Amino acid sequence: MAEITAALVKELREKTGAGMMDCKKALSENNGDLDASVDWLRTKGLAAAAKKAGRAASEGLIGLAVDGSAGAMVEINAETDFVARNEIFQDVVSKVAGVVLTNGSDVETIKAAAYPDTGRTVEEEITHQIATIGENMMLRRADSLSVDNGVLASYLHGSLAPGLGKIGVLVALESTGDQGKLQEIGKQLAMHVAATKPLAVSRDDLDPAELERERAVLSEQARESGKPEEIIEKMVEGRLRKFYEEVCLLDQTFVIDGETRISAVLENASKELGTPVSLGGFKLLVLGEGVEKKEEDFAAEVAAVAGG
16 A cells, blocks of 8 residues: 555645545545546546646746747746746747747757857756846746648737737648638637637547546446446446537637537638638647646744744
8 A cells, every 4th residue: 555645645635626535535545546546536526527637827938939820839937927027037938939939849959959149058048047037947848830721820818028928829720711811710719729728629639548537537427326337328428528528629619609619610711711721730838737836835934034
């Protein structure tokens, strides 16, 4: 039996919102396996059925750069929101987004790339800014997207300056239709993605492991009803359809009008423009997603200072 530590119980509680004793029991039942414990709590109805457990806030910025039919995003973290509002830090994020646009989204490649007008690499520039600003910083991740025949639309939520914000989205629309109209549609779809945070474009694009995990949880929940297996199977399929509507972009309901499926939005656009319009893909970066935010214990800090 794995040791069930207080830290493990705390982590599970933060991921699920379940009670302390329920978390401890879940970990005991699952030999300390965190993911299995999350699923166990969901099965028992003790945790919210979140698309992604453990999303936490962190500070910093998402930088976004677009050049014609290509776009790139980067997340650079800092310790405080105060630094995110620092013009020097903002300039770094903007320039690194441009580096991603040129060099691609591999983090190690970006770190080794030349930082503009300094003679330093991106990694060296970030180290330089850590020493200058006095806060730890981290180039966490990057993403890019392009389209051969169509438009690339973008959206930044929580924008602090041009090309800088808290949530970044790129959407590729493939079509030979009017570029202006496609940009309007693409911008609305990008705003939709920022609001709903889908996991994939379609059911076929979902991670098979994540889908099987969801199916297993739904099956166990259905069995709790005590109904026959053939009924349980239908219940699971019905709940999976609901899951697809939550996490697959084409199955989601458009947030702009609250009633049209995204697949139908594209069909309507095709009719309006007189030529096919299809979704070539999307990229989404949410600042601090999955990163633990440092918890400050000010009472302990004051006590330590007073004791010193």
